[in-house]
Amino acid sequence: MTPAPAPRPNAPPQAGKRGVRAGGDVLLYLDGITVSFDGFRALNELSLVVEDGELRTIIGPNGAGKTTMMDVVTGKTRPDAGEVFFRGDHDLTKLDEAEIANLGIGRKFQRPTVFENLTVAENLELALADSRGTWRTLFARLSPERRERIAATLERIGLAEKRGEPAGALSHGQKQWLEIGMLLIHDRQLLLLDEPVAGMTDRETEETAELILGLARDRTIVVVEHDMAFVRSLGAKVTVLHEGSVLAEGSIEHVQNHPRVIEVYLGR
Amino acid sequence: MRVNERNPWSPRFWLAFAAVGLVLVILVPVLNRLVAPDSAFAVPDYIVPLLGKYLCFAMLALSLDLIWGYAGILSLGHGAFFALGGYSMGMYLMRQIGTRGVYGNPVLPDFMVFLNWQELPWFWWGFDSFAFAIVMVMLVPGLLALVFGWLAFRSRVTGVYLSIITQAMTYALMLAFFRNDMGFGGNNGLTDFKEILGFDLQDPDTRLGLYIASAIGLGMAFLLCRFITVSKLGRVLLALRDAESRVRFLGYSATNAKLFVFTVSAVLAGVAGALYVPQVGIINPSEFSPANSIEIAIWVAVGGRGTLSGAILGAGTVNLAKSWLTGAAPEIWLFFLGGLFVLTTLVFPRGIVGIIGQLRALSPRRARPTAPPLVADERVLTERQA
Numbered sequence: 001m002t003p004a005p006a007p008r009p010n011a012p013p014q015a016g017k018r019g020v021r022a023g024g025d026v027l028l029y030l031d032g033i034t035v036s037f038d039g040f041r042a043l044n045e046l047s048l049v050v051e052d053g054e055l056r057t058i059i060g061p062n063g064a065g066k067t068t069m070m071d072v073v074t075g076k077t078r079p080d081a082g083e084v085f086f087r088g089d090h091d092l093t094k095l096d097e098a099e100i101a102n103l104g105i106g107r108k109f110q111r112p113t114v115f116e117n118l119t120v121a122e123n124l125e126l127a128l129a130d131s132r133g134t135w136r137t138l139f140a141r142l143s144p145e146r147r148e149r150i151a152a153t154l155e156r157i158g159l160a161e162k163r164g165e166p167a168g169a170l171s172h173g174q175k176q177w178l179e180i181g182m183l184l185i186h187d188r189q190l191l192l193l194d195e196p197v198a199g200m201t202d203r204e205t206e207e208t209a210e211l212i213l214g215l216a217r218d219r220t221i222v223v224v225e226h227d228m229a230f231v232r233s234l235g236a237k238v239t240v241l242h243e244g245s246v247l248a249e250g251s252i253e254h255v256q257n258h259p260r261v262i263e264v265y266l267g268r
Numbered sequence: 269m270r271v272n273e274r275n276p277w278s279p280r281f282w283l284a285f286a287a288v289g290l291v292l293v294i295l296v297p298v299l300n301r302l303v304a305p306d307s308a309f310a311v312p313d314y315i316v317p318l319l320g321k322y323l324c325f326a327m328l329a330l331s332l333d334l335i336w337g338y339a340g341i342l343s344l345g346h347g348a349f350f351a352l353g354g355y356s357m358g359m360y361l362m363r364q365i366g367t368r369g370v371y372g373n374p375v376l377p378d379f380m381v382f383l384n385w386q387e388l389p390w391f392w393w394g395f396d397s398f399a400f401a402i403v404m405v406m407l408v409p410g411l412l413a414l415v416f417g418w419l420a421f422r423s424r425v426t427g428v429y430l431s432i433i434t435q436a437m438t439y440a441l442m443l444a445f446f447r448n449d450m451g452f453g454g455n456n457g458l459t460d461f462k463e464i465l466g467f468d469l470q471d472p473d474t475r476l477g478l479y480i481a482s483a484i485g486l487g488m489a490f491l492l493c494r495f496i497t498v499s500k501l502g503r504v505l506l507a508l509r510d511a512e513s514r515v516r517f518l519g520y521s522a523t524n525a526k527l528f529v530f531t532v533s534a535v536l537a538g539v540a541g542a543l544y545v546p547q548v549g550i551i552n553p554s555e556f557s558p559a560n561s562i563e564i565a566i567w568v569a570v571g572g573r574g575t576l577s578g579a580i581l582g583a584g585t586v587n588l589a590k591s592w593l594t595g596a597a598p599e600i601w602l603f604f605l606g607g608l609f610v611l612t613t614l615v616f617p618r619g620i621v622g623i624i625g626q627l628r629a630l631s632p633r634r635a636r637p638t639a640p641p642l643v644a645d646e647r648v649l650t651e652r653q654a
Contacts, residue, residue, distance in 0.1 A: 076513070097517055098516050098520060098521045101516070107517050113511050115507040117509075118503055118506060122503050125503065126503060126504060126507055127518055132519045132520050134525050134528045137500045137504055138496065138501040
């Protein structure tokens with residue numbers, strides 16, 4: 001039940017070097033990705049293409065491979081087979097997490113992971129788009145412009161009053177927002193959001209949807225989510241994963257009326 | 269400019285630093301030299317090298333706190349770096365003996381003559397120069413840490429596993445240095461030193477000089493550690509300690525950051541060892557023993573991890589207790605040490621500095637501790653102690 005591999009409009013390594021960023025270009029390209037854990041196939045020849053500037057939601061039942069897919073893109077998991085390219089010619093299967101992050105791919109985890117023993121502002125400081133070199137970090141000084149940026153981000157995620165508090169003291173929803181703030185402040189080209197509204201109240205969920213739609217105006221975002229109301233409110237193209245492969249892809253209406261999707265979701 | 273409003277280099281900090289520095293560098297020598305020996309305030313000559321030894325231990329504890337308290341790297345083999353620095357200094361001191369050795373050989377140390385060696389092994393070349401020895405004091409532990417750390421951190425060895433392989437490292441070095449063939453004096457190590465830079469090591473003046481050098485060394489090491497821990501890199505390290513994979517996804521190289529502090533820490537430990545050896549007059553393979561390295565971790569835990577000043581306090585307190593108890597009731601010392609560790613772990617996880625902080629919290633003016641501890645690590649130590 002694997003869909004035919006998508007055509008490769010930007011075949012590496014020749015293409016992509018021109019740095020074209022117009023809509024319609026392929027930003028993220030996964031082909032034939034297979035990942036097995038002890039014989040269990042978490043991803044089964046998964047192929048997925050995300051275009052530059054796109055907002056994409058990925059849904060699927062538990063164990064469909066959503067988080068594993070993100071692990072592969074961010075370098076946490078090496079696929080057994082298949083290829084992953086970013087901006088045409090960056091082979092992500094050859095890079096480690098830090099290198100991939102520095103290419104411009106940010107990730108928000110399922111469970112909010114902020115640095116609990118650092119203050120809210122310090123969390124944002126580490127996320128700033130400054131040099132990641134060890135030596136540079138040792139001598140780094142915060143310019144007034146950076147300070148301003150931290151203040152603006154704190155304002156935007158509604159944590160300005162908490163700036164000096166340890167992030168561990170925040171509520172669950174606030175941690176989620178801080179983590180989104182850490183993605184915001186860096187200005188990455190591609191954001192991968194793993195269940196960004198898990199554990200949020202309805203109001204927080206609504207605000208997060210607005211925030212993501214705002215962010216999506218000038219970057220590419222892939223959202224993995226269970227919450228169907230939230231997915232609907234984003235109104236974006238939906239990819240349904242099932243048993244490690246793409247089951248269906250299209251608008252939310254298209255997907256919801258897809259017989260196989262109904263079968264998988266309701267037939268169990 | 270910094271994210272926090274608190275200035276780590278505030279006048280208050282410098283005042284406290286200068287006060288402690290004055291006591292160690294000025295007051296102790298004055299009490300040793302200018303106060304009549306029968307006065308209650310006099311510091312007798314035999315106490316000076318003992319204090320110097322504590323300062324070296326404090327520097328060693330500081331080096332461990334830098335990696336354990338701030339980066340979550342619990343090295344249980346830090347004694348190895350200390351010993352390597354000590355051996356480098358010891359080799360210089362051996363070469364200074366010259367013809368005054370038992371066998372009177374101008375080039376070969378006594379143990380080599382005894383083993384019928386005909387010429388100086390290549391790795392002893394250059395150690396007749398003090399400058400060369402000082403470079404080696406830092407280079408040897410630094411290089412070992414760089415290679416060991418690179419292999420370990422690149423393969424993402426963390427937590428208990430890292431602690432165990434550091435123990436294995438120091439144990440392997442101990443066995444190697446015990447062998448006569450290694451060329452470091454085997455079981456007996458290096459001893460019978462006569463002079464350093466031309467100064468007689470038995471002379472109280474030289475001993476006072478070495479004590480002052482240790483105090484200045486400790487002060488500089490403290491400032492260096494503080495500079496690292498209050499920098500943005502210090503915050504990256506804290507973040508690594510608490511959520512390593514998250515730091516990688518932010519684009520920081522966890523391997524490089526850890527390798528950097530691990531190497532700095534090993535160099536500091538080496539310098540501490542080099543200051544220690546001329547004051548105690550001997551270096552032998554027992555310095556590599558795993559139990560020694562565990563004791564360093566206990567000093568840090570008792571003082572309070574992730575506080576720097578706690579490491580110094582802990583090393584001082586535990587070693588004072590050791591000096592007193594091993595004299596007064598030697599049989600209970602190990603029970604005391606074990607009990608102290610259990611008590612610290614269970615009741616005062618933040619150590620002496622934490623207790624002081626709690627007492628201060630009772631008063632209206634309170635300060636946030638610099639680096640909250642990682643409680644999970646305690647298990648490691650308890651297991652190793654058992």
